[in-house]
Amino acid sequence: MNRRNFIRNSAMAGVSATALTTAACKTDRQSASIPDNETNAFADDFVLNEISVDELQKLMESGQYTSVAITQLYLDRIQAVDQKGPHLRSVIEVNPDALTMATTLDQERKAGKVRGPLHGIPILIKDNIDTGDAMMTTAGALALNGHRAAKDAFVVTKLREAGVVILGKTNLSEWANFRSTRSSSGWSSRGGQTRNPYVLDRSPSGSSSGSGAAVAANLCAVAVGTETDGSVIAPSSFCGLVGLKPTVGLVSRTGIIPISKTQDTAGPMARTVTDAALVLGAMAGADPTDAVTNESAGKVPKTFTTYLTTSSLAGKRIGMEASFLNGQEGVVGLYKDAIEVLKKQGATVVEVELLKSLSDRGGAEFTVLQYEFKEGVNHYLSTASAGVKTLSEVIAFNRKNAATAMPFFKQETLESSDAKAGLDSKEYTDALAKTRRSRARIDELMAANKLDAICGVSIGFAGCIDLVNGDYDTGFYFCPPAAMAGYPHITVPMGMVQGLPVGFSLMARAWQEGPLLGMAYAYEQASKKRVPPRFIKSLVPA
Known part of the structure; x- marks a missing residue:
C-alpha cells in the first residue's frame, strides 16, 4: 500500500510529483529481478480473457466446460504469463490441490x-x-518460508463453503508493505518483483500487488486482497480493476497476518462490479473469534447484487474531492469526465475538501x-508453525540473511x-484517538452536505519500478480517510493515461456496501472504462 506517501508529510518537499511520475523507467532495468528479454507486447489470445463469473457459470451449466477444464486453463495461463512470457510474478505459489477441488465441485x-x-x-488468495x-x-x-497454517482463515472457510477453487497464493509487498520506508511495492524476498x-x-x-496483477492479466476469475490503507484500492486502480475495501468488521480477519486491528480488512478484486x-457476499459474516465482526449483525444483505441497477446514481448526492481538480492533466481530465458521468446518471455533485x-x-x-x-504479529507468530516466533526474531533473521532477505531495501519499519x-x-x-476523529470529520462533512458518498481519484497512474529508491508519490491518493474511519471504499476503472489505468473512487459511511456497489455499478455501466492489459515492455521507445 502507499500509506507512507501520506504519513511522511514533508519527505518529498521540493520534488515535483508529476515530473517524477512521467519519468522514464530506467533505474533497475539491469536488475536480475526483472528479466529484460520480452517482446514489446505479449500475443494474447487466451480463451477466457475478460470472462465474468456469471459467464463461467453458464459455461458450466451448459456442460460446455467443467470446473476442472476451467481450472486447468487458468493453471496453464499462470505458467504462460506469470512464469514465462511477461514474467508477472503475481502468483507466489500454485495450489497442488486445485484440480482435486474442481473435480469434487464438478461431481x-x-x-x-x-x-x-x-x-x-x-x-487466487493473497x-x-x-x-x-x-x-x-x-x-x-x-x-x-516453510510456514503452513494449521487451518484456514475464517474468510477462506467461507469461500470454500461458497464453492470456489483456490488456484494458489498471490505475491505481495512483503509484510503488506510495512517493512521499509523505501520499499518497492510488489516486491517480496520470497516472490520477487510483481x-x-x-x-x-x-x-x-x-x-495486494499479485492479486491485482493476476486478475488484470486474466490468471483467475477474481482474487482476494487485504487492506490497511490502500492495499486493495491502489493496486486495483493501477491494474484497471474494481476493488472494494469493506467496512472494518464486515469481513473476518482471523487467520490473516495482521498490521492493524483497527484498520485491517480483506476485500475482493475483480474485473467488474458484479463479480466484486x-x-x-461470500466473504462477509460474523466470526466468533473476531469480535469486531459482531458489529455486522443484521447489516449483511442476503446478496449484494440486488443493489446493482443502472439507475443507482439517480437522486444521489455525491461529494467531489476538490483537490483532485489540480495535478497531472491527463488524470484531472479523466476525473472531470467521471464527474460528468455521475451528473448524467442523475446524481447531484457537490465540491468538498476532505483531504485538507x-x-x-x-x-x-x-x-x-x-x-x-x-502486537498483532507477535500474537500471530506465537501460535504459528514458522521458525520465527516474534517480530524481534524476524528482524534478526533478516539481518542474518541480509543478502537474500534485504538485497534492495532494509527493515526500518519493522525495527x-x-x-x-x-x-x-x-x-x-x-494517536488512536486522533485517527478516530477522522470518522467524525467524514460524518460531519457528509451530514452538512447531505451526501450519499464522496468521490475522488483513487491514486495516480503507475510509477516506475525502482528497487533502489522505492516507490514515489503519484500526486493523487484518496485512501486514508476511509482507511482511518474504517469505512467502505470502492474503485472502478476511470480511463487510461499513456496506456496506464486510473481508478475512480467512491466512499461511504459504515455498512453502506450495498448502496456503494450500486453507485459504482451505475458508473461502470455508463462509462465502460475497463481496458485489458497489453503487456507492453516499456513506455520508453527502444
Missing part, C-alpha cells in the same frame, strides 16, 4: 448440488491469508499502525515498530 454439480454463484470458480492445506502462508517473507501487466516496468502498487459484489481537513492525521496513523503491527511499547502506552492511545 457435486452433476449430482444436482450447486452451492451458489461461485460454485467451481477459480480464485499470501498473508492462512490456508490449511499444502500451501504456505508467508506474507512474502523468507523469514516465514510487474504491472499494462506496462511491465511500471509498479503494480501494493500491497458476488465475492464480497485530515492532512495532519498521517503521523498519528503511522504511530497506531506501528503499535498494532507489533521502529518492534521498539514500541504496549497498547496501554499514552503515545498509542493519543
Whole structure:
C-alpha cells in the first residue's frame, strides 16, 4: 500500500510529483529481478480473457466446460504469463490441490448440488491469508518460508463453503508493505518483483500487488486482497480493476497476518462490479473469534447484487474531492469526465475538501499502525508453525540473511515498530484517538452536505519500478480517510493515461456496501472504462 506517501508529510518537499511520475523507467532495468528479454507486447489470445463469473457459470451449466477444464486453463495461463512470457510474478505459489477441488465441485454439480454463484470458480488468495492445506502462508517473507497454517482463515472457510477453487497464493509487498520506508511495492524476498501487466516496468502498487496483477492479466476469475490503507484500492486502480475495501468488521480477519486491528480488512478484486459484489457476499459474516465482526449483525444483505441497477446514481448526492481538480492533466481530465458521468446518471455533485481537513492525521496513523503491527504479529507468530516466533526474531533473521532477505531495501519499519511499547502506552492511545476523529470529520462533512458518498481519484497512474529508491508519490491518493474511519471504499476503472489505468473512487459511511456497489455499478455501466492489459515492455521507445 502507499500509506507512507501520506504519513511522511514533508519527505518529498521540493520534488515535483508529476515530473517524477512521467519519468522514464530506467533505474533497475539491469536488475536480475526483472528479466529484460520480452517482446514489446505479449500475443494474447487466451480463451477466457475478460470472462465474468456469471459467464463461467453458464459455461458450466451448459456442460460446455467443467470446473476442472476451467481450472486447468487458468493453471496453464499462470505458467504462460506469470512464469514465462511477461514474467508477472503475481502468483507466489500454485495450489497442488486445485484440480482435486474442481473435480469434487464438478461431481457435486452433476449430482444436482450447486452451492451458489461461485460454485467451481477459480480464485487466487493473497499470501498473508492462512490456508490449511499444502500451501504456505508467508506474507512474502523468507523469514516465514516453510510456514503452513494449521487451518484456514475464517474468510477462506467461507469461500470454500461458497464453492470456489483456490488456484494458489498471490505475491505481495512483503509484510503488506510495512517493512521499509523505501520499499518497492510488489516486491517480496520470497516472490520477487510483481510487474504491472499494462506496462511491465511500471509498479503494480501494493500491497495486494499479485492479486491485482493476476486478475488484470486474466490468471483467475477474481482474487482476494487485504487492506490497511490502500492495499486493495491502489493496486486495483493501477491494474484497471474494481476493488472494494469493506467496512472494518464486515469481513473476518482471523487467520490473516495482521498490521492493524483497527484498520485491517480483506476485500475482493475483480474485473467488474458484479463479480466484486458476488465475492464480497461470500466473504462477509460474523466470526466468533473476531469480535469486531459482531458489529455486522443484521447489516449483511442476503446478496449484494440486488443493489446493482443502472439507475443507482439517480437522486444521489455525491461529494467531489476538490483537490483532485489540480495535478497531472491527463488524470484531472479523466476525473472531470467521471464527474460528468455521475451528473448524467442523475446524481447531484457537490465540491468538498476532505483531504485538507485530515492532512495532519498521517503521523498519528503511522504511530497506531506501528503499535498494532507489533502486537498483532507477535500474537500471530506465537501460535504459528514458522521458525520465527516474534517480530524481534524476524528482524534478526533478516539481518542474518541480509543478502537474500534485504538485497534492495532494509527493515526500518519493522525495527521502529518492534521498539514500541504496549497498547496501554499514552503515545498509542493519543494517536488512536486522533485517527478516530477522522470518522467524525467524514460524518460531519457528509451530514452538512447531505451526501450519499464522496468521490475522488483513487491514486495516480503507475510509477516506475525502482528497487533502489522505492516507490514515489503519484500526486493523487484518496485512501486514508476511509482507511482511518474504517469505512467502505470502492474503485472502478476511470480511463487510461499513456496506456496506464486510473481508478475512480467512491466512499461511504459504515455498512453502506450495498448502496456503494450500486453507485459504482451505475458508473461502470455508463462509462465502460475497463481496458485489458497489453503487456507492453516499456513506455520508453527502444
